[in-house]
Amino acid sequence: MMNIAEKEEALIDSFSIYDDWMDKYEYIIELGKDLPLISPDHKKDDNIIKGCQSTVWLHAEMKDGKVSFTADADAIIAKGIIAILIDVLSDEEPDTIVNAKLEFIKEIGLQQHLSPTRSNGLVAMVKQMKRYALALKMTA
Amino acid sequence: MMNIAEKEEALIDSFSIYDDWMDKYEYIIELGKDLPLISPDHKKDDNIIKGCQSTVWLHAEMKDGKVSFTADADAIIAKGIIAILIDVLSDEEPDTIVNAKLEFIKEIGLQQHLSPTRSNGLVAMVKQMKRYALALKMTA
Amino acid sequence: MALDLNHIRNQFPILSTKVGKYPLVYFDNGATSQKPRVVIDAINRYYEQENANIHRGVHHLSQVSTDNYEKARRTIQEHLNAPHEHEIIFTKGTTDGINLIAESFGKLLTDGDEILITEMEHHSNIVPWQMLVERKGLTLRYIPMTNLGELDFSQLETLINEKTRLIAITHISNALGTINPIEDIIKKGHAVGAKVLIDAAQSLQHMRVDVQQLDCDFLVFSGHKVFGPTGVGILYGKEKLLNEMPPYQGGGDMIKTVSMSGTTYNELPHKFEAGTPNIIGGIGLGVAIEWLSGFNFEDIQQHETDLLEYATDALSKIDGIKIYGEAENKSSVISFLIEGTHPYDIGTLLNQQGIAVRTGHHCTQPIMEFFDIPGTIRASFSFYNTKEEIDQFIKALEKAIQMLR
Amino acid sequence: MALDLNHIRNQFPILSTKVGKYPLVYFDNGATSQKPRVVIDAINRYYEQENANIHRGVHHLSQVSTDNYEKARRTIQEHLNAPHEHEIIFTKGTTDGINLIAESFGKLLTDGDEILITEMEHHSNIVPWQMLVERKGLTLRYIPMTNLGELDFSQLETLINEKTRLIAITHISNALGTINPIEDIIKKGHAVGAKVLIDAAQSLQHMRVDVQQLDCDFLVFSGHKVFGPTGVGILYGKEKLLNEMPPYQGGGDMIKTVSMSGTTYNELPHKFEAGTPNIIGGIGLGVAIEWLSGFNFEDIQQHETDLLEYATDALSKIDGIKIYGEAENKSSVISFLIEGTHPYDIGTLLNQQGIAVRTGHHCTQPIMEFFDIPGTIRASFSFYNTKEEIDQFIKALEKAIQMLR
C-alpha cells in the first residue's frame, strides 16, 4: 500500500505524460468510467455534495479503522475528479484525511483548469470528504 | 424702439467686448443689479419658476397690447440672466414673444457656459415667459 | 446589404483573444454581450476626463456628466420610440426593473386581482411575482407551453379575464429562443383592462422594438446584454401609469423636499431614481444604443437567421442530439442535449477548445421541469458571430462527444 | 511618513485636466471621488479581455470573471475585517443598501417598534425610514443637533429605549463633516437590544473602518465615493441577522429552486443579490479598495487634517464668512456661506476659475432647516488634494466675492 504522498506522486506522474489539456481530460474521463459503482442505498439525497453543479453522491464508512469512500456522479468529469480524490484519500485513517494538504491538485492544475463551478465542486468534494472523516472519527 | 432682432444684436455686441468669461459674468452681474425691482405683490410662490436652483420670481401683465415682464431672483447671476431675457422680450406683442427664436443665447454662449442647473433655469425662464405671453393673449 | 462582419468584429477587442491555444468562439451572448470599442472608449474617457456626480452640481464636470447622462436617456427614448424622455427610468438591470414594478405597481393591486405570466419566463420574471402574490394574497397564473416551446394559447380566454391586472411576459425566451406574439397578448390584455409588461432582456440586441407601436405599458431590459456596461438597465413605462405608482426606493434625487415631518416626491424620472445612479453605466448604455441603432436591423436579422439555420442544420446531423425549442418564430439561440452525455461535460470540453457556451437551467427551471431535464447546452449567437465559428463549434462538439461516449 | 502627493496625483488622469484655461481643482469629493489609473485600467482590461456573465458558467471567461468578482468580495471583506465573505453583499450603492435593509429588516418589525436616526442624515438615510414607518405604523425618532453641528445627546436616554429596534446613523456628515461617536451609540443601542446601521458613505475614503471592532450590525457605502466605479456599493451585515431577514429583490441567482408552485431561496450572499450584478462595478471596487488599503491611513488622516486646518484658517479670514459644522471631531469637509452673496453665484464664479465645489442642500434638507439657510457652498477634500489647490481656491473665492458685492 502506498501512503498519501506516494499516491499523489503517482497521480502527478500519470498526468505529466499529457501535454495537452484535452488529453488530461481524456484521462480524467477514463478514471471516471472506471470508478466502482456506489451501492444504490447510498445514492440518496443526504449524500449529495452541495456546491457541485452536477450531482455527486459521496458515501463514507469505517473499515478496520480506515475510511472507505464510494461515490457516483451524473457527469463523467465530476466522476473522474471524485475518483481521483478517492484514489488518494480512501483507505486512510481519519486523521490522515483531515490533515491532508492535497498539494497535487495545484500541481496537476486541476484547480485552474476546471471551471469555477467545477472548482467549487472540487473544493466542496474535498471539504465533504474531510467532514466525513472527522465525523467517523468522532463516532468511532 | 428696437425690435427683438435689434435688441438681440445689441446684446451680442455688448458681450462681444469681453474675451474672458469672468468679464462676461461681471457684466451679467451688472445687469442683474440694475434690474428694476418687482412689486412685492408679485413676489409670491405662484410666480416662482420651476427648474431653477435659485429662486426666480417672474410676473407678466398686458400694457397697451404688449407684455410687460418684471422679475427678481435671490441669486444675482440668475437675476442677470432674467434681466437679459426681459430686455429682449418685454414690451413686445404676445405673438412676437411666443415665436421668438432667441438665437442670441447660443451666440453669446450663455447655454454652454452656465451650469446645467442654471441652463435648465434658462430654459425654464424662456418657457415660462412664452407661456405667460400665450396666456395673456388668450385672456386679452 | 450584408453586414461587414470583419469590420464589426474588429470593433470588439475580446473577439480576437484566445482561450489557451484556441481562438475564442463566444456563443454565450444570451448571458451577456461583448462590448464594442466605442463603449469601452467612452467609459475610459469618462473616468479619465469627465467623472463627476450629476444633477445639482454647478461645476463644469458635473455639468458635462449630467448632460451626457441625460443625453443617454434621450438616445434610449428615441431608440424605443418612447413618447417622453421621463418615461425612461434607469435601473440596475432587467431584474431590478421587474422588482420595481412588482413592488410599486403591486401596491395598486388588491384582493382577487390576478397576475399572468408564462411557463417560459426567466426566474427574474417569476420570483418577484411569486413574492408579490404571497405578500398580498393575489393569484398568479401561467400560460402553458407546448412541446415545441411555443406558448399554448388554447386556454387563453380563461387565463386573461376581467380579474387580470397585469400580464408579464418575455419577448424572447432566453432558454428556447421562442419569439412570443406579444402584440397579440398586449391587445388581449388591454381588452380586459390589464397592463402588459414586456421582458425585452433577449430582444433588443436582435431587433428594433417600438413601444408605441407595441403599445406595451412597461418594457424592461439590461444594458449588459445590448453591448453596454454591467449594472445598468432600463424601465420604460407609460407616463400616466408611472405617475400613478408610488415610489420604489427612497433617497437622494427622488425627493423634492425632505423634512423631519415628511417628504414630497420628485417628478418622473427622478421619482424612481433614488441615490447616485450608475452614471457611467447610463452613459455607456447610451453610447451602445447609439452604436446599435446605426445598423440596419434587417441586415442583423438576416445574418442571425442564417447563423441559426446553419447551426441547426449542422447540429441536426449529430447522432443522439435533441434540440429544445423548435418554435416557428425563433431567435438565434439553440438549446440542446446529446444523448448519453451530461451537459456540463460537453460544456467543459467545448471550453477546452475555446468555445464558450452556457450549460444549466438558464434561470428557467420551469422550462426544464416541463421537458423533464436538468438543463441544456445553449449556444446563443450575436450578429458578430460567423459561420466559421459555427464550424469550429461543431468540430469541437464532435470531438467532445467522441471523448465522452 | 508624509504622503508622496506627486506620485498619488499622477495616478489620477483627471487631476491634470483643465476647465477652460484653469487647471481643475476638484473639491467635490463628498459627491464623488476621482478614479486612479489602476481602477480605470482594470475596467478596460475586463471589457477588452475578460467580459462574461458570472456564476453558473462553465467557460473560461465566465470562470475568470467569477473569480475576479468573488476576489473583490474577499478584498472588501478583509478591508472591513468582516468575519465572513458572505456577509459582504454587493448593492447599487449606499441608497440601495439602506433601502434593502429598510424593506427586508423592516419586515421583521411590528407595531410599536421605533427606529432612531439623526437630524443630520443624508436623505438616503431618512426617506426609506419615513416610507417604512408610514407603511407599518412604526415611530421614527431623530437625535437632534447642536449649533456646532454635533449630535445632541442630552435626551439620548429617552430616545434609545426598549422599543428601539434599529438605529441608523451616519458615520460622517456629508454636509458638515461631523464625525459621530458611533462606537458609543452602537454600545448604547445594543444595551437595549437595538441593531445599529452605519452609513459609511463618507468615512471609508478617509479612515479605516473595522466592523468587528465597531460591532455594528450593518454598514453600507458606495463604490463611487471610495475611488471605485459608479453603480456599485456594499452592504455588510452580520451573518445571523442577514439569515433571519427575508430576501429583498427576486430573480436569477437569489434562488435555489424555482417551480410554478413555489421557490426556495439561495444562501448568503446570493439571497440578496438578485439578477446579473454590476460585475465590472464589483471588480473595479475590489481594485479600488485594494489600492486604498495599500496606504497608511494615519498618513492620509494627517494630510487631510492639515488640509482642513489650512483651509479653515484661510477661510476664517474672509469677511462675512460663516462656516457650518464646527464639530470638534471633523473630517475634511467645509460648508460655508458668504454674507450678502448667494451660494449659486459663488459656485458659478468658482467654476469659471476651475474650482469644483458643490452648492445646495447636499441632500440634507433637515440640516438646512436647522440652520435656516437654503444651502451652503461645500468644499470637500480627498487625500490627493493639496495646499496649493486651497490657495487657488481662496484666491478664486476672493475674486468671486469682490465681483458679487
Ligand SMILES: Cc1ncc(COP(=O)(O)O)c(C=O)c1O
Ligand atoms: C452620508 C451619505 N449617505 C448616503 C449617501 C448616498 O449615497 P449614494 O447616492 O451613492 O447612494 C451619500 C452620498 O451623497 C452620503 O454622503
Ligand SMILES: Cc1ncc(COP(=O)(O)O)c(C=O)c1O
Ligand atoms: C429573458 C430574461 N429575463 C430577465 C433576465 C435577467 O436579466 P438581468 O440578470 O440582467 O437582470 C434575463 C437574463 O438572463 C433574461 O434572459
